[in-house]
Amino acid sequence: RTEQARIRLYIPLNERISADDYRKYTKVLANKIGHKVDEGSYQPSRCFALPVIQKGHIFIKRVNDCPIMNVDMLEQWSKEFEQSNASPNVIGYTRRDSEYWRELCFGTTEGNRNNALASLIGHLLRCHVNDYIVYSFALLWGQFACKPPMKEQEINATFQSILNKHYNN
Numbered sequence: 001r002t003e004q005a006r007i008r009l010y011i012p013l014n015e016r017i018s019a020d021d022y023r024k025y026t027k028v029l030a031n032k033i034g035h036k037v038d039e040g041s042y043q044p045s046r047c048f049a050l051p052v053i054q055k056g057h058i059f060i061k062r063v064n065d066c067p068i069m070n071v072d073m074l075e076q077w078s079k080e081f082e083q084s085n086a087s088p089n090v091i092g093y094t095r096r097d098s099e100y101w102r103e104l105c106f107g108t109t110e111g112n113r114n115n116a117l118a119s120l121i122g123h124l125l126r127c128h129v130n131d132y133i134v135y136s137f138a139l140l141w142g143q144f145a146c147k148p149p150m151k152e153q154e155i156n157a158t159f160q161s162i163l164n165k166h167y168n169n
Helices: 019-033 044-048 071-085 098-105 113-126 131-145 152-168
Strands: none
Touching: 019 044, 019 071, 098 113, 113 131, 113 152, 131 152
């Protein structure tokens, strides 16, 4: 058992699916399995990424031969999932409370760093914090609060992307 276990699950399907269906079906499967999944796992590009194995860390590979999953079954599960999570009283974006931002300020682990950094940058820019202060905070947060630290190039790309979105809206 590892300290921060990561699971990479491959499920063969009987037909190709779109990126939108990938997002929908990964949420359904994560719910069915009952394993906590970070938001980045719903990005279709993640399924093409090779596993990162750090030297000296444990890598356990298990293969379970089973029938190929039918997309129709996933679609049925998806409809059931939508119905069970439907809440007609809640409409729109749910604001994040101060507890969320307080925890995020002290960093996050690999797998959620880019999304968390983008959230922090966007939040600070929406609060009219000076761009240079936001960039400095992003750089310090990414390199000192995250485990493992983020590369400066990665921080710069995320900052530039969110800054462009902020000023284009």
